[in-house]
Amino acid sequence: MYRDTQCTFLENYAYVWGMWERLCIWGQKVREQTLCRMRVGKLWVKALADLMLPRTCLVCGRKLGLQEEHLCLYCIAEMPRTCFWNRSHNPMADKINGLIQEGLETAVEDGKADHEDQQRERYAYACALFFFQDEGDYRNILYSLKYGGNTAAGEHFGKMLGRKMASAAHFADVDTVIPVPLHWTRRWKRGYNQAECIAAAVSRELSAELRKDILYRRRRTSTQTKVDVKQKQNNVLGAFEAVKKDHDPSHILLVDDLFTTGSTLYACYSAIREAYPSARISFATLGYVGRP
Numbered sequence: 482m483y484r485d486t487q488c489t490f491l492e493n494y495a496y497v498w499g500m501w502e503r504l505c506i507w508g509q510k511v512r513e514q515t516l517c518r519m520r521v522g523k524l525w526v527k528a529l530a531d532l533m534l535p536r537t538c539l540v541c542g543r544k545l546g547l548q549e550e551h552l553c554l555y556c557i558a559e560m561p562r563t564c565f566w567n568r569s570h571n572p573m574a575d576k577i578n579g580l581i582q583e584g585l586e587t588a589v590e591d592g593k594a595d596h597e598d599q600q601r602e603r604y605a606y607a608c609a610l611f612f613f614q615d616e617g618d619y620r621n622i623l624y625s626l627k628y629g630g631n632t633a634a635g636e637h638f639g640k641m642l643g644r645k646m647a648s649a650a651h652f653a654d655v656d657t658v659i660p661v662p663l664h665w666t667r668r669w670k671r672g673y674n675q676a677e678c679i680a681a682a683v684s685r686e687l688s689a690e691l692r693k694d695i696l697y698r699r700r701r702t703s704t705q706t707k708v709d710v711k712q713k714q715n716n717v718l719g720a721f722e723a724v725k726k727d728h729d730p731s732h733i734l735l736v737d738d739l740f741t742t743g744s745t746l747y748a749c750y751s752a753i754r755e756a757y758p759s760a761r762i763s764f765a766t767l768g769y770v771g772r773p
């Protein structure tokens with residue numbers, strides 16, 4: 482009697498388990514078939530769209546293939562990457578650290594900071610995806626993002642930068658990503674903030690929180706294309722304001738589209754440092770003005 486009951490129980494158990502396994506296999510097959518159909522469907526839509534409105538490479542202007550995004554395979558291979566993500570000390574980081582130390586020395590002279598504050602400041606990490614040259618065709622990546630409304634390019638290259646950074650140990654603990662803000666009038670006119678597009682993709686790759694509610698631009702600054710370094714610094718210093726929120730970030734990453742003199746990023750850094758005195762602050766941009 483006991484054996485019969487046990488047998489029935491085991492048989493029922495095996496039956497239910499068998500059904501569950503079959504259900505799982507069926508579910509997996511349906512998922513794979515749906516994904517496959519979606520992929521084929523997407524390719525068809527893409528092929529049709531390419532036929533009506535061909536996409537071209539942002540750098541050389543060549544017509545893009547189905548699998549190519551924003552750049553052709555040749556221009557992707559030839560992209561003047563900085564590889565700064567592999568080096569915690571690099572020319573970009575040296576430049577921004579120079580500005581930070583200069584600012585601290587002035588603060589010490591003015592009595593607004595002491596030598597302990599200066600010593601407490603850690604070397605800031607910084608990296609960019611590619612070298613930006615005024616005469617080089619890779620500048621089109623940033624121009625199409627900034628002036629052409631190509632926010633998809635910002636996300637695409639932001640993702641590329643984020644993946645590189647995720648492989649570097651010194652960026653592994655980034656927990657908060659803050660884009661350099663535009664003044665609300667400029668944002669309203671443009672309709673988007675190019676730094677936000679890049680920052681959103683970078684934060685996803687680093688599994689960090691994107692915060693657009695911490696840093697604000699309180700006054701509009703004039704365009705900085707035809708002024709010298711000192712003028713640029715004076716132009717943006719004090720233009721930003723950071724608001725202390727209830728979270729306590731340990732490693733903040735400031736993101737912008739282009740690093741030229743570092744004046745804008747330094748002005749943002751100064752505002753954030755006031756609100757978060759103990760957080761590590763690092764920097765990332767798509768382009769870095771310089772030569773390989």
Ligand SMILES: [Zn+2]
Nearest residue numbers: 538541553556
């Ligand atoms: Zn190309």
